[in-house]
Amino acid sequence: MEKTRILFLGDSITDAGRSREGVERLLMGQGYPTMCAGRLGMDHPDRFEFVNTGVSGNRITDVYARIKRDCWNHKPDVISLLVGINDVGHEINRQDGVEDDRFETVYRMLLEDTKKVLPKTKFILMEPFCLAVPHRPEDWAAFRKGAKAKGEIVKKLAEEFGCAFVPLQDKFDRVCNLAPARHWIGDGVHPTPAGNQLIADRWLKAIKEIM
Protein backbone atom coordinates (compact mmCIF):
# COMPACT_ATOMS: atom_id res chain seq x y z
CA MET A 1 0.00 0.00 0.00
CA GLU A 2 1.24 3.46 -0.91
CA LYS A 3 2.03 5.45 2.23
CA THR A 4 0.24 8.69 3.01
CA ARG A 5 2.77 11.49 3.30
CA ILE A 6 1.96 14.21 5.80
CA LEU A 7 3.94 17.43 5.70
CA PHE A 8 4.08 19.86 8.60
CA LEU A 9 4.73 23.41 7.48
CA GLY A 10 5.01 26.49 9.66
CA ASP A 11 7.15 28.65 11.93
CA SER A 12 9.11 27.94 15.14
CA ILE A 13 6.11 26.27 16.77
CA THR A 14 6.22 23.62 14.05
CA ASP A 15 10.02 23.67 13.64
CA ALA A 16 10.42 23.06 17.38
CA GLY A 17 14.18 22.62 17.06
CA ARG A 18 13.87 19.78 14.55
CA SER A 19 17.11 18.15 13.41
CA ARG A 20 18.21 19.07 9.93
CA GLU A 21 20.90 16.45 9.28
CA GLY A 22 21.59 12.75 9.16
CA VAL A 23 19.25 10.07 10.42
CA GLU A 24 18.08 12.55 13.03
CA ARG A 25 16.27 14.48 10.34
CA LEU A 26 13.67 11.74 10.44
CA LEU A 27 12.57 13.02 13.82
CA MET A 28 10.08 15.82 14.01
CA GLY A 29 11.32 18.33 16.59
CA GLN A 30 10.26 18.84 20.17
CA GLY A 31 6.72 19.91 19.48
CA TYR A 32 3.30 18.87 18.26
CA PRO A 33 4.55 17.29 14.98
CA THR A 34 6.50 14.70 16.99
CA MET A 35 3.41 13.93 19.05
CA CYS A 36 1.19 13.66 15.96
CA ALA A 37 3.72 11.52 14.06
CA GLY A 38 4.29 9.29 17.08
CA ARG A 39 0.63 8.65 17.73
CA LEU A 40 -0.33 8.00 14.08
CA GLY A 41 2.86 6.07 13.38
CA MET A 42 2.38 3.82 16.39
CA ASP A 43 -1.34 3.23 15.84
CA HIS A 44 -1.08 2.70 12.05
CA PRO A 45 2.31 1.10 11.38
CA ASP A 46 3.74 1.74 7.92
CA ARG A 47 0.70 3.66 6.70
CA PHE A 48 1.96 7.22 7.09
CA GLU A 49 5.22 9.03 6.58
CA PHE A 50 6.01 12.43 7.94
CA VAL A 51 8.05 15.43 6.91
CA ASN A 52 8.54 18.53 9.03
CA THR A 53 9.69 21.63 7.17
CA GLY A 54 8.79 24.24 9.77
CA VAL A 55 11.31 27.09 9.97
CA SER A 56 11.58 29.42 12.95
CA GLY A 57 10.65 33.03 12.39
CA ASN A 58 8.59 32.38 9.28
CA ARG A 59 5.66 34.54 8.28
CA ILE A 60 3.23 33.60 5.50
CA THR A 61 5.47 35.36 2.96
CA ASP A 62 8.45 33.24 4.04
CA VAL A 63 6.43 30.06 3.77
CA TYR A 64 5.25 31.12 0.31
CA ALA A 65 8.84 31.87 -0.73
CA ARG A 66 9.91 28.29 -0.05
CA ILE A 67 6.73 26.54 -1.16
CA LYS A 68 8.34 24.57 -3.97
CA ARG A 69 11.41 23.21 -2.21
CA ASP A 70 9.87 22.63 1.18
CA CYS A 71 6.36 21.58 0.20
CA TRP A 72 5.51 20.79 -3.43
CA ASN A 73 8.73 18.90 -4.14
CA HIS A 74 7.92 16.52 -1.27
CA LYS A 75 4.59 15.71 -2.98
CA PRO A 76 2.63 15.48 0.27
CA ASP A 77 -0.83 13.94 0.47
CA VAL A 78 -1.66 16.13 3.44
CA ILE A 79 -0.27 19.59 4.18
CA SER A 80 -0.62 20.84 7.73
CA LEU A 81 0.05 24.56 8.08
CA LEU A 82 0.38 26.69 11.20
CA VAL A 83 1.50 30.22 10.46
CA GLY A 84 0.51 33.76 11.42
CA ILE A 85 1.91 34.70 14.80
CA ASN A 86 5.16 36.10 13.35
CA ASP A 87 3.15 38.12 10.85
CA VAL A 88 1.78 39.82 13.96
CA GLY A 89 4.80 39.72 16.27
CA HIS A 90 7.39 40.90 13.79
CA GLU A 91 5.29 44.00 13.15
CA ILE A 92 4.97 44.77 16.85
CA ASN A 93 8.65 44.12 17.60
CA ARG A 94 10.45 45.32 14.48
CA GLN A 95 8.02 46.68 11.90
CA ASP A 96 8.53 43.70 9.62
CA GLY A 97 5.18 41.98 9.90
CA VAL A 98 2.61 41.10 7.28
CA GLU A 99 -0.62 43.14 7.52
CA ASP A 100 -3.99 41.43 7.38
CA ASP A 101 -4.74 42.16 3.73
CA ARG A 102 -1.35 40.94 2.52
CA PHE A 103 -1.59 37.94 4.86
CA GLU A 104 -4.89 36.99 3.26
CA THR A 105 -3.62 37.59 -0.28
CA VAL A 106 -0.48 35.48 0.15
CA TYR A 107 -2.22 32.74 2.16
CA ARG A 108 -4.85 32.50 -0.59
CA MET A 109 -2.13 32.38 -3.27
CA LEU A 110 -0.46 29.55 -1.40
CA LEU A 111 -3.70 27.57 -1.34
CA GLU A 112 -4.67 28.35 -4.95
CA ASP A 113 -1.24 27.61 -6.38
CA THR A 114 -0.90 24.41 -4.37
CA LYS A 115 -4.35 23.22 -5.50
CA LYS A 116 -3.14 23.53 -9.09
CA VAL A 117 0.12 21.67 -8.52
CA LEU A 118 -1.22 19.04 -6.10
CA PRO A 119 -4.95 18.83 -6.81
CA LYS A 120 -5.56 15.80 -4.57
CA THR A 121 -3.63 17.06 -1.57
CA LYS A 122 -5.65 17.78 1.56
CA PHE A 123 -5.01 20.67 3.91
CA ILE A 124 -5.17 21.06 7.64
CA LEU A 125 -5.04 24.75 8.52
CA MET A 126 -4.34 25.62 12.12
CA GLU A 127 -5.46 28.73 13.92
CA PRO A 128 -2.63 30.99 15.13
CA PHE A 129 -2.79 31.67 18.87
CA CYS A 130 -1.06 33.33 21.80
CA LEU A 131 -1.56 33.76 25.52
CA ALA A 132 -0.68 36.77 27.64
CA VAL A 133 2.06 35.77 30.07
CA PRO A 134 2.68 38.47 32.68
CA HIS A 135 6.39 37.73 33.10
CA ARG A 136 7.14 38.81 29.50
CA PRO A 137 7.13 42.44 28.44
CA GLU A 138 5.34 42.04 25.09
CA ASP A 139 2.33 44.17 24.18
CA TRP A 140 -0.12 41.34 24.71
CA ALA A 141 -3.20 43.36 23.79
CA ALA A 142 -1.68 43.98 20.35
CA PHE A 143 -0.65 40.32 20.04
CA ARG A 144 -4.13 39.08 20.91
CA LYS A 145 -5.82 41.49 18.52
CA GLY A 146 -3.44 40.59 15.71
CA ALA A 147 -3.66 36.84 16.26
CA LYS A 148 -7.46 37.02 16.32
CA ALA A 149 -7.55 38.84 12.97
CA LYS A 150 -5.16 36.29 11.42
CA GLY A 151 -7.18 33.43 12.92
CA GLU A 152 -10.37 34.71 11.30
CA ILE A 153 -8.65 34.92 7.91
CA VAL A 154 -7.34 31.36 8.20
CA LYS A 155 -10.79 30.11 9.21
CA LYS A 156 -12.44 31.90 6.29
CA LEU A 157 -9.91 30.51 3.80
CA ALA A 158 -10.31 27.00 5.25
CA GLU A 159 -14.05 27.19 4.53
CA GLU A 160 -13.52 28.70 1.09
CA PHE A 161 -11.02 26.01 0.04
CA GLY A 162 -12.64 23.08 1.81
CA CYS A 163 -9.74 22.55 4.22
CA ALA A 164 -9.89 21.11 7.72
CA PHE A 165 -9.58 23.90 10.29
CA VAL A 166 -8.04 23.37 13.72
CA PRO A 167 -9.31 25.91 16.26
CA LEU A 168 -6.77 26.53 18.99
CA GLN A 169 -7.15 29.98 20.59
CA ASP A 170 -10.38 29.03 22.38
CA LYS A 171 -8.84 25.78 23.57
CA PHE A 172 -5.84 27.59 25.02
CA ASP A 173 -8.03 30.24 26.63
CA ARG A 174 -10.15 27.56 28.25
CA VAL A 175 -7.31 25.48 29.73
CA CYS A 176 -5.98 28.60 31.45
CA ASN A 177 -8.70 27.87 34.02
CA LEU A 178 -6.77 24.71 34.93
CA ALA A 179 -3.21 26.06 35.08
CA PRO A 180 -1.56 29.43 34.43
CA ALA A 181 -0.87 30.53 30.84
CA ARG A 182 2.85 29.82 31.15
CA HIS A 183 2.09 26.13 31.84
CA TRP A 184 0.70 25.93 28.30
CA ILE A 185 2.73 28.52 26.41
CA GLY A 186 5.96 29.34 28.23
CA ASP A 187 6.63 32.75 26.66
CA GLY A 188 3.14 33.42 25.36
CA VAL A 189 3.96 32.19 21.84
CA HIS A 190 5.91 28.91 22.05
CA PRO A 191 3.95 26.02 23.58
CA THR A 192 5.30 23.84 26.39
CA PRO A 193 4.96 20.05 26.09
CA ALA A 194 1.48 20.46 27.65
CA GLY A 195 0.55 23.06 25.03
CA ASN A 196 1.99 20.98 22.21
CA GLN A 197 -0.05 18.02 23.45
CA LEU A 198 -3.17 20.18 23.35
CA ILE A 199 -2.40 21.06 19.72
CA ALA A 200 -1.58 17.43 18.85
CA ASP A 201 -4.81 16.13 20.39
CA ARG A 202 -6.88 18.61 18.40
CA TRP A 203 -4.86 17.95 15.22
CA LEU A 204 -5.39 14.19 15.56
CA LYS A 205 -9.15 14.82 15.55
CA ALA A 206 -8.82 16.83 12.35
CA ILE A 207 -6.78 14.20 10.53
CA LYS A 208 -9.38 11.56 11.39
CA GLU A 209 -12.04 13.75 9.81
CA ILE A 210 -10.21 14.03 6.48
CA MET A 211 -8.69 10.54 6.11
Add this chain to the structure above:
Amino acid sequence: MKKILFMGDSITDSSRVRDENNRFYMGEGYPCMCAGRIMKDHPAEYYVENVGIGGHRIVDIYARIKKDFWNLKPDIFSMLIGINDVWHELGSNNGVEPERFEKVYRMLLEDTKKVLPDLKIILLEPFVLKARATEEKWDEFLEGTKTNAAIVKKLAEEFGCVFVPLQDKFDEACKLAPESYWLRDGVHPSSAGHQLIADEWLKAFATL
Protein backbone atom coordinates in the same frame (compact mmCIF):
# COMPACT_ATOMS: atom_id res chain seq x y z
CA MET B 1 4.16 20.09 42.13
CA LYS B 2 5.90 16.79 41.66
CA LYS B 3 9.05 16.64 39.59
CA ILE B 4 9.66 13.85 37.10
CA LEU B 5 13.21 13.42 35.84
CA PHE B 6 14.15 11.55 32.65
CA MET B 7 17.72 10.21 32.67
CA GLY B 8 19.54 8.23 30.00
CA ASP B 9 21.52 8.26 26.77
CA SER B 10 20.76 9.56 23.27
CA ILE B 11 17.38 7.83 23.18
CA THR B 12 16.31 9.95 26.14
CA ASP B 13 18.34 13.02 25.13
CA SER B 14 16.74 13.07 21.67
CA SER B 15 18.32 16.45 20.81
CA ARG B 16 16.87 18.26 23.82
CA VAL B 17 17.64 21.93 24.24
CA ARG B 18 20.41 22.47 26.79
CA ASP B 19 19.29 25.85 28.05
CA GLU B 20 19.31 26.09 31.84
CA ASN B 21 16.66 28.81 31.64
CA ASN B 22 14.44 26.90 29.31
CA ARG B 23 13.94 23.38 30.52
CA PHE B 24 10.57 23.10 28.83
CA TYR B 25 11.94 21.50 25.70
CA MET B 26 12.22 17.79 26.20
CA GLY B 27 13.82 16.66 22.96
CA GLU B 28 12.01 14.96 20.13
CA GLY B 29 11.52 11.57 21.78
CA TYR B 30 9.58 9.69 24.40
CA PRO B 31 10.24 12.18 27.24
CA CYS B 32 8.58 14.90 25.15
CA MET B 33 5.60 12.60 24.53
CA CYS B 34 5.32 11.54 28.17
CA ALA B 35 5.69 15.13 29.37
CA GLY B 36 3.02 16.34 26.96
CA ARG B 37 0.52 13.71 27.99
CA ILE B 38 1.09 14.11 31.73
CA MET B 39 1.29 17.89 31.78
CA LYS B 40 -1.79 18.28 29.62
CA ASP B 41 -3.90 15.73 31.47
CA HIS B 42 -2.74 16.74 34.96
CA PRO B 43 -2.04 20.46 34.68
CA ALA B 44 -0.07 21.98 37.53
CA GLU B 45 0.52 18.58 39.17
CA TYR B 46 3.77 17.58 37.53
CA TYR B 47 6.91 19.25 36.32
CA VAL B 48 9.15 17.33 33.92
CA GLU B 49 12.85 17.61 33.18
CA ASN B 50 15.06 15.70 30.77
CA VAL B 51 18.75 15.23 31.57
CA GLY B 52 19.59 12.48 29.06
CA ILE B 53 22.95 12.81 27.28
CA GLY B 54 23.83 11.10 24.01
CA GLY B 55 26.53 8.41 24.21
CA HIS B 56 26.23 7.77 27.92
CA ARG B 57 26.79 4.42 29.60
CA ILE B 58 25.91 3.55 33.22
CA VAL B 59 29.32 4.80 34.39
CA ASP B 60 28.73 8.19 32.77
CA ILE B 61 25.37 8.47 34.51
CA TYR B 62 26.96 7.55 37.84
CA ALA B 63 29.60 10.22 37.30
CA ARG B 64 26.98 12.97 37.08
CA ILE B 65 24.59 11.60 39.69
CA LYS B 66 24.72 14.69 41.91
CA LYS B 67 24.55 17.57 39.43
CA ASP B 68 22.01 16.01 37.08
CA PHE B 69 20.00 13.93 39.51
CA TRP B 70 20.17 14.36 43.28
CA ASN B 71 20.57 18.13 43.19
CA LEU B 72 17.40 18.40 41.10
CA LYS B 73 15.45 16.57 43.85
CA PRO B 74 12.98 14.67 41.71
CA ASP B 75 9.92 12.86 43.11
CA ILE B 76 9.92 10.38 40.24
CA PHE B 77 13.07 9.21 38.46
CA SER B 78 13.01 7.43 35.11
CA MET B 79 16.12 5.88 33.58
CA LEU B 80 16.86 4.14 30.28
CA ILE B 81 20.47 3.03 30.01
CA GLY B 82 22.48 0.06 28.78
CA ILE B 83 22.77 0.02 25.00
CA ASN B 84 25.97 2.09 24.86
CA ASP B 85 27.54 -0.18 27.47
CA VAL B 86 27.27 -2.85 24.77
CA TRP B 87 27.72 -0.73 21.65
CA HIS B 88 30.86 1.14 22.77
CA GLU B 89 32.54 -2.21 23.44
CA LEU B 90 31.75 -3.47 19.96
CA GLY B 91 32.51 -0.14 18.29
CA SER B 92 35.47 1.29 20.21
CA ASN B 93 36.52 -1.20 22.88
CA ASN B 94 35.16 1.14 25.54
CA GLY B 95 32.03 -0.55 26.82
CA VAL B 96 30.98 -1.60 30.30
CA GLU B 97 30.94 -5.38 30.81
CA PRO B 98 27.87 -6.97 32.46
CA GLU B 99 29.58 -7.41 35.87
CA ARG B 100 30.56 -3.74 36.03
CA PHE B 101 27.20 -2.71 34.54
CA GLU B 102 25.40 -4.48 37.39
CA LYS B 103 27.81 -3.20 40.02
CA VAL B 104 27.54 0.45 39.03
CA TYR B 105 23.78 0.29 38.36
CA ARG B 106 23.32 -1.18 41.86
CA MET B 107 25.55 1.51 43.39
CA LEU B 108 23.45 4.15 41.73
CA LEU B 109 20.27 2.69 43.21
CA GLU B 110 21.75 2.07 46.66
CA ASP B 111 23.31 5.50 46.97
CA THR B 112 20.15 7.16 45.68
CA LYS B 113 17.95 5.33 48.20
CA LYS B 114 20.06 6.88 50.97
CA VAL B 115 19.88 10.41 49.58
CA LEU B 116 16.28 10.39 48.32
CA PRO B 117 14.48 7.69 50.32
CA ASP B 118 10.97 8.63 49.13
CA LEU B 119 11.89 8.70 45.45
CA LYS B 120 9.89 6.54 43.06
CA ILE B 121 11.94 4.92 40.33
CA ILE B 122 10.97 3.73 36.86
CA LEU B 123 13.60 1.61 35.08
CA LEU B 124 13.29 1.02 31.35
CA GLU B 125 14.54 -2.09 29.66
CA PRO B 126 17.32 -1.53 27.10
CA PHE B 127 16.38 -2.87 23.66
CA VAL B 128 17.80 -3.45 20.19
CA LEU B 129 16.59 -4.48 16.73
CA LYS B 130 18.50 -5.71 13.70
CA ALA B 131 19.09 -2.75 11.37
CA ARG B 132 21.86 -0.63 9.85
CA ALA B 133 23.98 -0.02 12.94
CA THR B 134 23.51 -3.42 14.53
CA GLU B 135 23.33 -5.99 11.73
CA GLU B 136 27.09 -6.48 11.33
CA LYS B 137 27.61 -7.63 14.93
CA TRP B 138 24.00 -8.62 15.54
CA ASP B 139 24.63 -11.67 17.73
CA GLU B 140 26.87 -9.67 20.07
CA PHE B 141 24.41 -6.77 20.14
CA LEU B 142 21.49 -9.01 20.97
CA GLU B 143 23.29 -11.02 23.61
CA GLY B 144 24.79 -7.96 25.29
CA THR B 145 21.52 -6.09 25.33
CA LYS B 146 19.58 -9.07 26.67
CA THR B 147 22.16 -9.57 29.42
CA ASN B 148 21.90 -5.92 30.47
CA ALA B 149 18.13 -6.04 30.25
CA ALA B 150 18.02 -9.03 32.61
CA ILE B 151 20.24 -7.13 35.05
CA VAL B 152 17.95 -4.09 34.97
CA LYS B 153 14.91 -6.29 35.55
CA LYS B 154 16.56 -8.06 38.48
CA LEU B 155 17.63 -4.78 40.09
CA ALA B 156 14.16 -3.30 39.60
CA GLU B 157 12.69 -6.19 41.60
CA GLU B 158 15.41 -6.01 44.21
CA PHE B 159 14.96 -2.27 44.80
CA GLY B 160 11.18 -2.10 44.40
CA CYS B 161 11.32 -0.05 41.20
CA VAL B 162 8.76 -0.16 38.39
CA PHE B 163 10.21 -2.03 35.39
CA VAL B 164 9.13 -1.12 31.85
CA PRO B 165 9.60 -4.06 29.45
CA LEU B 166 10.34 -2.91 25.91
CA GLN B 167 12.25 -5.58 23.95
CA ASP B 168 9.21 -7.85 23.63
CA LYS B 169 7.07 -4.90 22.60
CA PHE B 170 9.50 -3.94 19.85
CA ASP B 171 9.80 -7.57 18.69
CA GLU B 172 6.00 -7.74 18.56
CA ALA B 173 5.77 -4.44 16.64
CA CYS B 174 8.12 -5.84 13.99
CA LYS B 175 5.31 -8.12 12.86
CA LEU B 176 3.48 -4.97 11.71
CA ALA B 177 6.34 -2.98 10.15
CA PRO B 178 10.07 -3.49 9.49
CA GLU B 179 12.71 -3.08 12.21
CA SER B 180 13.93 0.26 10.87
CA TYR B 181 10.39 1.62 11.01
CA TRP B 182 10.58 1.41 14.82
CA LEU B 183 14.33 1.85 15.47
CA ARG B 184 15.82 3.79 12.57
CA ASP B 185 19.31 2.25 12.84
CA GLY B 186 18.48 -0.59 15.21
CA VAL B 187 19.13 1.56 18.28
CA HIS B 188 17.51 5.00 17.90
CA PRO B 189 13.71 5.05 17.75
CA SER B 190 11.62 6.76 15.10
CA SER B 191 8.69 8.89 16.22
CA ALA B 192 6.56 5.72 16.16
CA GLY B 193 9.18 3.88 18.25
CA HIS B 194 9.30 6.73 20.73
CA GLN B 195 5.51 6.58 20.98
CA LEU B 196 5.74 2.86 21.73
CA ILE B 197 8.11 3.63 24.61
CA ALA B 198 5.95 6.53 25.79
CA ASP B 199 2.82 4.36 25.82
CA GLU B 200 4.56 1.68 27.91
CA TRP B 201 6.06 4.30 30.18
CA LEU B 202 2.68 5.95 30.76
CA LYS B 203 1.21 2.54 31.68
CA ALA B 204 3.98 2.09 34.25
CA PHE B 205 3.53 5.63 35.52
CA ALA B 206 -0.16 4.95 36.13
CA THR B 207 0.76 2.14 38.53
CA LEU B 208 2.79 4.43 40.83
